[in-house]
Amino acid sequence: MGKGITSREENYSQWYNELVVKADLAENSAVRGSMVIKPYGYAIWEKMQAQLDKMFKETGHENAYFPLFIPKSFFSKEASHVDGFAKECAVVTHYRLKNDPNGKGVIVDEDAKLEEELIVRPTSETIIWSTYKNWIQSYRDLPILVNQWANVVRWEMRTRLFLRTAEFLWQEGHTAHATSDEALAETKQMINIYSEFAEKHMAMPVVIGRKSENERFAGALETFTIEALMQDGKALQSGTSHFLGQNFAKAFDVKFATKEGKEEYVWASSWGVSTRLMGALIMAHSDDKGLVLPPKLAPIQVAIVPIYKGEQQLEEISKKINVLVKDFRAKGISVKYDNRDTHKPGFKFAEYELKGVPVRIAIGPRDMANGTCEVARRDTLTKETVMQYDVVEYIEKLLEEIQENIYNKALNFRNNNIQEVNTFDEFKEAIEKGGFVSAHWDGTKETEIKIKDLTKATLRCIPLENKKEEGECILTGKPSKERVLFAKAY
Amino acid sequence: MGKGITSREENYSQWYNELVVKADLAENSAVRGSMVIKPYGYAIWEKMQAQLDKMFKETGHENAYFPLFIPKSFFSKEASHVDGFAKECAVVTHYRLKNDPNGKGVIVDEDAKLEEELIVRPTSETIIWSTYKNWIQSYRDLPILVNQWANVVRWEMRTRLFLRTAEFLWQEGHTAHATSDEALAETKQMINIYSEFAEKHMAMPVVIGRKSENERFAGALETFTIEALMQDGKALQSGTSHFLGQNFAKAFDVKFATKEGKEEYVWASSWGVSTRLMGALIMAHSDDKGLVLPPKLAPIQVAIVPIYKGEQQLEEISKKINVLVKDFRAKGISVKYDNRDTHKPGFKFAEYELKGVPVRIAIGPRDMANGTCEVARRDTLTKETVMQYDVVEYIEKLLEEIQENIYNKALNFRNNNIQEVNTFDEFKEAIEKGGFVSAHWDGTKETEIKIKDLTKATLRCIPLENKKEEGECILTGKPSKERVLFAKAY
Numbered sequence: 004m005g006k007g008i009t010s011r012e013e014n015y016s017q018w019y020n021e022l023v024v025k026a027d028l029a030e031n032s033a034v035r036g037s038m039v040i041k042p043y044g045y046a047i048w049e050k051m052q053a054q055l056d057k058m059f060k061e062t063g064h065e066n067a068y069f070p071l072f073i074p075k076s077f078f079s080k081e082a083s084h085v086d087g088f089a090k091e092c093a094v095v096t097h098y099r100l101k102n103d104p105n106g107k108g109v110i111v112d113e114d115a116k117l118e119e120e121l122i123v124r125p126t127s128e129t130i131i132w133s134t135y136k137n138w139i140q141s142y143r144d145l146p147i148l149v150n151q152w153a154n155v156v157r158w159e160m161r162t163r164l165f166l167r168t169a170e171f172l173w174q175e176g177h178t179a180h181a182t183s184d185e186a187l188a189e190t191k192q193m194i195n196i197y198s199e200f201a202e203k204h205m206a207m208p209v210v211i212g213r214k215s216e217n218e219r220f221a222g223a224l225e226t227f228t229i230e231a232l233m234q235d236g237k238a239l240q241s242g243t244s245h246f247l248g249q250n251f252a253k254a255f256d257v258k259f260a261t262k263e264g265k266e267e268y269v270w271a272s273s274w275g276v277s278t279r280l281m282g283a284l285i286m287a288h289s290d291d292k293g294l295v296l297p298p299k300l301a302p303i304q305v306a307i308v309p310i311y312k313g314e315q316q317l318e319e320i321s322k323k324i325n326v327l328v329k330d331f332r333a334k335g336i337s338v339k340y341d342n343r344d345t346h347k348p349g350f351k352f353a354e355y356e357l358k359g360v361p362v363r364i365a366i367g368p369r370d371m372a373n374g375t376c377e378v379a380r381r382d383t384l385t386k387e388t389v390m391q392y393d394v395v396e397y398i399e400k401l402l403e404e405i406q407e408n409i410y411n412k413a414l415n416f417r418n419n420n421i422q423e424v425n426t427f428d429e430f431k432e433a434i435e436k437g438g439f440v441s442a443h444w445d446g447t448k449e450t451e452i453k454i455k456d457l458t459k460a461t462l463r464c465i466p467l468e469n470k471k472e473e474g475e476c477i478l479t480g481k482p483s484k485e486r487v488l489f490a491k492a493y
Numbered sequence: 494m495g496k497g498i499t500s501r502e503e504n505y506s507q508w509y510n511e512l513v514v515k516a517d518l519a520e521n522s523a524v525r526g527s528m529v530i531k532p533y534g535y536a537i538w539e540k541m542q543a544q545l546d547k548m549f550k551e552t553g554h555e556n557a558y559f560p561l562f563i564p565k566s567f568f569s570k571e572a573s574h575v576d577g578f579a580k581e582c583a584v585v586t587h588y589r590l591k592n593d594p595n596g597k598g599v600i601v602d603e604d605a606k607l608e609e610e611l612i613v614r615p616t617s618e619t620i621i622w623s624t625y626k627n628w629i630q631s632y633r634d635l636p637i638l639v640n641q642w643a644n645v646v647r648w649e650m651r652t653r654l655f656l657r658t659a660e661f662l663w664q665e666g667h668t669a670h671a672t673s674d675e676a677l678a679e680t681k682q683m684i685n686i687y688s689e690f691a692e693k694h695m696a697m698p699v700v701i702g703r704k705s706e707n708e709r710f711a712g713a714l715e716t717f718t719i720e721a722l723m724q725d726g727k728a729l730q731s732g733t734s735h736f737l738g739q740n741f742a743k744a745f746d747v748k749f750a751t752k753e754g755k756e757e758y759v760w761a762s763s764w765g766v767s768t769r770l771m772g773a774l775i776m777a778h779s780d781d782k783g784l785v786l787p788p789k790l791a792p793i794q795v796a797i798v799p800i801y802k803g804e805q806q807l808e809e810i811s812k813k814i815n816v817l818v819k820d821f822r823a824k825g826i827s828v829k830y831d832n833r834d835t836h837k838p839g840f841k842f843a844e845y846e847l848k849g850v851p852v853r854i855a856i857g858p859r860d861m862a863n864g865t866c867e868v869a870r871r872d873t874l875t876k877e878t879v880m881q882y883d884v885v886e887y888i889e890k891l892l893e894e895i896q897e898n899i900y901n902k903a904l905n906f907r908n909n910n911i912q913e914v915n916t917f918d919e920f921k922e923a924i925e926k927g928g929f930v931s932a933h934w935d936g937t938k939e940t941e942i943k944i945k946d947l948t949k950a951t952l953r954c955i956p957l958e959n960k961k962e963e964g965e966c967i968l969t970g971k972p973s974k975e976r977v978l979f980a981k982a983y
Contacts, residue, residue, distance in 0.1 A: 033567075033623050034611065037560035042639060045557045067535045070527035071613075071644055071660050072583070075590070077523075079598030093562070094587040094601055095613065098648040100565070100580055108569030111584050111610055120601055121524065123561075123585065123613070133523050143835060149532060154561055154644065158588040170561050345633060 036169030046302035072121035084222035165282035173277035186270035194227035197242035206297035206410035212464025236437020238490035244274035294359025310367035443483035445476035526659030536792035562611035567619035571744040574712035655772035663767035676760035687732035696787035696900035702954025726927020728980035734764035784849025800857030933964035933973035
C-alpha cells in the first residue's frame with residue numbers, strides 16, 4: 004500500500020494489473036486462470052449485483068438455480084452451439100479419489116469413472132432448455148422469465164484478472180416465449196437495461212448495437228451488445244443479449260399448445276453480464292494514482308481521517324466525527340471513520356486514493372477551532388474547506404456531482420475517439436491510433452475476417468441508433484447502407 | 494396443482510419428496526444427484542441468504558470469492574482433512590473436447606489432459622488457507638473475517654432434494670485470528686448466529702451442542718452444531734461451526750509476527766449452512782395439505798383472491814383490492830393479487846395452501862356489500878371475517894402471531910420428544926419411537942460406534958446448556974458426567 008503503480012502512459016496493461024492487485028480487488032490464485040476476488044473487489048461486485056437484480060425483478064424476472072454440470076451429450080444437440088462453445092471447457096471424468104498405495108497423498112480412483120463425462124457449465128442454455136421441456140406444456144406456462152447468478156468456466160489460455168479468467172461469476176437470463184416478437188422484445192429490453200446500468204451506475208457510456216453474424220453468440224439469430232471504450236482506445240464488450248429463435252426449443256424438443264390448440268416450438272432469449280464488468284469499471288475511470296469509483300458503486304463513499312497529536316486531540320475530534328458518521332448513515336451514505344493509530348494520515352490519504360473512495364474528509368485541530376473540515380474529491384483530486392455543520396448535505400450533493408462528472412469525462416473521451424474514415428488507409432491509421440472507427444462495410448463475413456487479419460480490428464457492432472448513409476466498403480469498395488464500428492478489443 | 498400429496502402418516506419420506514416438487518421448490522435434474530432450484534424455492538433461499546448475510550455483516554464479516562477448483566495435492570496437506578473429505582468428489586481431468594471423428598457429437602480431447610487433476614470444491618479450507626498465506630504477515634493483518642456464498646460438490650450415492658445433493662449451495666465462513674481464544678469465541682459466536690437465525694426466522698427450535706470427536710469436521714479440534722427435530726422424529730444437523738486450531742495454518746505454513754515480534758501460526762474457524770436448511774424448513778412445519786412457511790421467510794406473505802361473476806364484479810372488487818395491495822406494500826408486507834381468470838377460487842386456495850402462503854384473503858360481492866373480507870390462516874387453517882378498513886393492520890399483527898405460533902408448535906413438539914433413558918433397553922425402545930434420546934455415555938468413540946451399529950442412532954451433540962449429572966453409560970455402565978443427545982438423523 005502507498006507504493007506507486009506504473010503509469011498508464013508507461014505501460015497501460017501493467018498499470019491495470021498492478022491496480023487490480025494493489026487496490027485489493029482481486030489476485031491470481033493457485034489454480035491456473037482462476038482468480039480470488041478479495042473483499043473490497045467483491046463489495047463492488049455485490050453493489051453491481053444488487054442493482055442489476057433489482058432491475059431484473061422490476062421487469063418481472065425471478066431467480067432460480069440450475070446444475071453446475073452438464074452432460075457432454077447436451078452440447079451436441081444444438082449444432083452451432085457446439086461449434087462455438089463446447090471445446091475449451093473443464094471436463095469431469097471421475098467421482099472419487101483414493102489414497103495413493105505408495106503413501107504419497109491421493110490419486111484418482113480409476114474404478115470411479117463416469118459413464119458420461121460432465122462438463123462444467125460454460126453457459127447454461129442446454130441444461131436449462133432440457134429443464135424447460137418439463138415446465139412448458141401450454142401457452143399458460145409462458146412466458147418464463149428466469150435469471151441465474153452463477154459461476155461458469157471457460158478454459159482460457161491467456162487470462163487477465165476480471166477481463167478473462169477460466170472461472171468467472173455472472174448472471175444469465177433465460178426466457179421462454181410464445182411468439183417471436185415477444186422474445187425479440189425481451190432481448191431488446193435486456194440490452195437496454197444493461198445500457199442503463201452501465202451509464203447510470205457504472206458511469207460508463209456504451210454504444211448499443213447488433214453483432215455481425217460472425218461475432219454472434221453460438222446458437223443465436225441475433226446478438227445485441229453494449230460496447231464501451233477503455234482509456235487505451237480498446238473496446239470492451241460489456242454485456243450481450245441474444246435472440247435465440249426456436250433453436251434451443253428445437254434441440255430439446257420444447258413445444259407448447261397455443262391458445263388455438265396448435266403445437267409450436269417455444270421462442271427464446273438469453274442475456275448476461277459478468278465480473279468482466281469489474282474490469283470495465285476499473286479501466287474506464289481510473290488514473291495513475293489508482294481507482295476512481297463512481298459513488299453509486301463505491302463500497303465506501305466517504306472516508307474520514309482525523310489529524311491529531313495525542314489521545315486528547317483524537318478524543319475531541321472523534322466526538323465530532325462520530326456525529327458526522329451518524330448523519331451520513333442517516334442519509335444512506337456509506338462512510339468509514341479511519342481512526343487506526345497504526346498509520347499516518349498521509350498513508351491513509353494515499354490508500355483511499357488508490358482504492359478510489361469518492362470523497363475524503365480530513366479534520367485536524369485547526370478545523371476543530373474553525374468548525375471546518377477539508378473535503379477532497381477523488382475524481383478531480385481537488386480540495387475544499389467546508390463548514391462542519393454543512394458538510395453532510397454538501398457531500399450528498401457532491402456525490403451526485405461526482406457521479407455525473409465521471410460519466411461526462413468518459414463520455415467526452417468516447418465521443419472524441421470515434422473516428423469516421425472512408426478509405427482503408429485512413430482506417431488502418433485510425434485503428435493504430437485507437438478508439439472506435441466508424442466505417443462502411445460490405446456486410447460479408449469474408450471482408451470482416453480479412454479486415455481483422457490485416458489490422459487486428461474487430462467489428463464491434465452495428466449501432467442501433469445508426470443513421471442510414473450510402474457508402475462504399477473501405478476494403479472492397481462494394482456498396483454499404485450504413486457505417487459500423489470497428490476497434491481493437493479486449 | 495391442487496392434486497393431493499401423500500400424507501405424512503402414510504409415508505413421510507414420500508410426503509416430503511412430493512411436497513418439494515408439487516410446491517414448485519425444486520426438482521431432480523438431468524444430472525444425477527444435482528437439483529434444479531425452481532423460482533419459488535429459490536425465493537425462499539434468497540430470503541434466508543439476505544437475513545444471514547445481514548447478520549454476518551453486522552458482526553464484521555465481509556464476502557469474498559475463491560476458486561471453484563482445488564489442486565488435488567492440496568487435499569493431502571492436512572492429514573485428517575484428506576481422510577474426511579477428499580474421497581467422494583468430482584475430478585476434472587481434461588480441459589478440452591473435440592469433434593468426434595466419427596461425426597457423433599463431441600468427445601474428450603486426450604491431448605488436453607491436466608498435469609494435476611483439479612477437484613471441484615467440497616469445502617474450501619485448503620484453497621482459502623493457501624490464499625491466506627499471502628494475506629497474513631503480521632498481527633496487524635488479523636483478524637480476517639471472510640465469508641463466501643458458493644456452490645460445492647460432494648459426490649453422494651443416495652441423494653434427496655435439498656437434504657443431500659451432489660451439488661448444493663451454501664455459505665462458508667473462514668476466519669483467521671491471532672489467538673486461540675479469539676478463534677474459539679468466533680466459532681461460538683457463529684453457532685449462536687445460526688441458532689438465532691433458525692429460531693427467529695425459520696421458527697425452528699434447535700439444540701446447540703458440541704459434536705463428539707467421531708462426528709467432528711475433518712481437521713477441526715471442536716465442532717459446534719445446531720440440531721433440529723423433524724416431524725418424523727429424526728434429527729437434522731442444520732449448521733456447524735468449527736474451531737480449527739492451527740491445523741490449516743500449519744498445513745499451509747501461515748504464520749504471523751506477533752506484537753512482541755515472535756512468529757506464530759494463525760488460529761482458524763470455519764462455519765457453514767447450506768440449502769439443506771430448505772429441507773429443514775419444509776420438514777419442520779409443513780402438513781398434509783402442503784408447505785407451512787414462517788412469514789419471515791415466505792416470498793408471498795399474503796395472497797388475495799377475488800370471488801366474482803363477470804367483468805363488472807371483478808372490476809369493482811379489484812378497485813378495492815388494489816388499494817389494499819398498496820397499503821400492504823407500504824408496510825413492507827409482500828402481497829400477491831391473484832386475478833387470473835384461468836383458474837377458479839377453489840383451485841387458487843388449494844395452490845396457496847400447497848405453497849404455504851401464511852395468509853389468504855378472499856373478497857366476494859357479499860364482502861363488498863358488507864365492507865368485509867375473509868382472512869384464512871395457513872398455520873391453523875382457520876378463517877375469520879375482518880373489516881376491510883382494518884385488515885392491513887390486522888394482518889400485520891397476525892403475521893407476527895403466525896411466526897410465533899409456528900415456532901411454539903415446533904418447540905412443543907421438540908420438547909415432547911426428548912426422552913430421558915437410563916438403560917440400553919429403554920434406549921433402544923426410545924430410539925425406535927423417534928425423537929431425541931438423552932442418555933449417559935462413557936465418552937469413547939468405541940461405545941458411540943457400537944451404539945450406532947446396534948440402533949442406527951448417532952450421537953447428535955453434547956448440549957452446551959447441559960446440567961452436570963453423574964450417571965452410568967447406557968451401554969458399558971462406565972461413569973459419565975452428563976447426558977448427551979442421540980437420535981436417528983438425516
